[in-house]
Amino acid sequence: MIRLAICVRREDAEVALAELLAFAPRGVEEVDRGERVEYAVYGAPGELPGLPDLKAAVGPALVEVVTSEVADDVGERWRDFHRPVELGRGAARLHVRAPWHPAPPPGIRDVVIDPGQAFGTGAHDTTRLCLELLLELEPGGAITDVGCGSGVLAIAAAKLGFGPVSGLDHERESVAATKANATANGVTVAVARHDLLHDGPAPGAPIVMANLLRPLLLQVARDGFAGGSVPRILIASGLLAREAGEVAAAFAASMGLRETERRLGGEWAALLLRQ
Numbered sequence: 350m351i352r353l354a355i356c357v358r359r360e361d362a363e364v365a366l367a368e369l370l371a372f373a374p375r376g377v378e379e380v381d382r383g384e385r386v387e388y389a390v391y392g393a394p395g396e397l398p399g400l401p402d403l404k405a406a407v408g409p410a411l412v413e414v415v416t417s418e419v420a421d422d423v424g425e426r427w428r429d430f431h432r433p434v435e436l437g438r439g440a441a442r443l444h445v446r447a448p449w450h451p452a453p454p455p456g457i458r459d460v461v462i463d464p465g466q467a468f469g470t471g472a473h474d475t476t477r478l479c480l481e482l483l484l485e486l487e488p489g490g491a492i493t494d495v496g497c498g499s500g501v502l503a504i505a506a507a508k509l510g511f512g513p514v515s516g517l518d519h520e521r522e523s524v525a526a527t528k529a530n531a532t533a534n535g536v537t538v539a540v541a542r543h544d545l546l547h548d549g550p551a552p553g554a555p556i557v558m559a560n561l562l563r564p565l566l567l568q569v570a571r572d573g574f575a576g577g578s579v580p581r582i583l584i585a586s587g588l589l590a591r592e593a594g595e596v597a598a599a600f601a602a603s604m605g606l607r608e609t610e611r612r613l614g615g616e617w618a619a620l621l622l623r624q
């Protein structure tokens with residue numbers, strides 16, 4: 350098993366991490382190195398990104414790349430850097446955890462996500478911000494998760510009382526992970542493979558969650574949803590704070606949605622947009 354360590358300047362770390370997560374949806378190990386931050390990913394030889402890909406993704410933030418061979422206990426190592434996440438207050442409390450973490454006390458909704466090949470353990474700011482905005486909505490009604498990854502948002506929505514719940518992703522692994530995680534959580538999520546770049550507008554719903562990066566959100570704003578439907582509520586995440594205004598404006602122009610809330614976490618932002 351290879352450990353690929355990517356060292357970036359601290360001031361560029363958030364942006365570099367966003368790019369690296371595209372290569373490592375299961376998550377990235379983070380090591381504080383003072384002026385620098387080291388991100389490490391694990392994989393078999395041939396599975397990991399090459400230097401040209403890393404340079405293209407991380408650009409001038411990249412300071413150093415070091416590969417080393419480690420024992421094949423990567424399954425165990427992943428466990429060390431997954432932490433449960435607890436969100437919300439009162440009756441609307443949500444606990445997102447891996448299967449090996451203890452269950453929360455009764456009364457707190459428990460979402461169990463097995464960190465496999467798909468993005469979304471709940472711990473990343475972009476996911477957490479989406480969940481925070483979801484927790485503020487009156488539960489109920491059809492909801493869809495565009496770019497569902499592990500299915501964490503869709504499963505949380507189902508547990509909170511929204512339904513029917515659907516999701517889509519262009520990755521086969523994400524579709525499989527969402528199905529498996531939904532089953533493990535005892536909820537129903539209708540999940541399909543759909544590539545927003547090649548398969549046309551996504552199927553819509555009255556409530557849409559979209560934790561995608563800026564370019565894809567702008568594409569969704571341009572393409573709209575199938576049949577020209579406009580969501581009543583759209584949660585848009587995966588944005589750097591400085592990108593939020595542009596994305597809000599794009600949805601306002603194309604669908605008439607107005608921004609009613611903007612949440613910030615680290616360098617990230619999520620938007621709550623309503624008709």
Ligand SMILES: C[S@@+](CC[C@H](N)C(=O)[O-])C[C@H]1O[C@@H](n2cnc3c(N)ncnc32)[C@H](O)[C@@H]1O
Pocket residue numbers: 467468469470471475476479494495496497498499500501502517518519520523543544545546560561562565587
């Ligand atoms: C940031 S992750 C969000 C995962 C999960 N919804 C969460 O909030 O943690 C973005 C997801 O969008 C998916 N995605 C990226 N490009 C896509 C495309 N062109 N069409 C559909 N899904 C895409 C990725 O596979 C990934 O699962």
